[in-house]
Amino acid sequence: MRKTVLFVFNGDPMCFIHVLLNALDMKEKGHEAGIVVEGAATKLIPELVRDEHPLSDLWSKVKEKNLVYGVCRACSHKMGTLEDARDQGLALLDDMSGHPGMAGYQDRGYEVITF
Numbered sequence: 001m002r003k004t005v006l007f008v009f010n011g012d013p014m015c016f017i018h019v020l021l022n023a024l025d026m027k028e029k030g031h032e033a034g035i036v037v038e039g040a041a042t043k044l045i046p047e048l049v050r051d052e053h054p055l056s057d058l059w060s061k062v063k064e065k066n067l068v069y070g071v072c073r074a075c076s077h078k079m080g081t082l083e084d085a086r087d088q089g090l091a092l093l094d095d096m097s098g099h100p101g102m103a104g105y106q107d108r109g110y111e112v113i114t115f
Contacts, residue, residue: 003032005069005105008115011040013055019115020058023067034069035062036093036100037085042076046084063088074098 004026008019019035026033037045048059062068070091076082085092093100102112 001030001032002026003108003110004113005034005036005102005110006113006115007036007038007100007102008041009039010115011043013044015115016041016044017055017058020055020062023062024058024065027065027067034067036069037071037076037090038100039072039075040079042071042081042085043079045071045076045081045088045090049088069093070100072099 006019006023008016010016023033023035044055047053048055050056053059068090070093071081071085073082073092073094074097076085076092082092095101095104105112
């Protein structure tokens with residue numbers, strides 16, 4: 001089984017949608033896939049749960065399928081969205097000086113793709 005983790009740093013919704021769509025597509029095709037929300041993308045966390053946000057349905061789907069591995073603790077703190085991540089039940093990742101490291105995923109056989 002292919003294993004892929006998508007690290008999304010870009011906070012532009014036009015980029016973020018591709019992360020959500022690819023994670024869902026990989027999962028539907030039998031791959032193990034997950035998303036790590038990093039950098040400027042952490043600013044989207046509170047917006048994605050609003051019904052009027054164009055990505056809210058996709059965000060709900062990836063969360064329902066447990067495809068969100070977590071959120072960068074340091075970046076969500078800096079962007080003021082740490083509590084929003086907690087409120088959504090998202091894991092806060094901080095194994096690399098407060099940020100999620102990629103090496104651990106690679107050690108577990110994941111291909112790492114960044115957006």
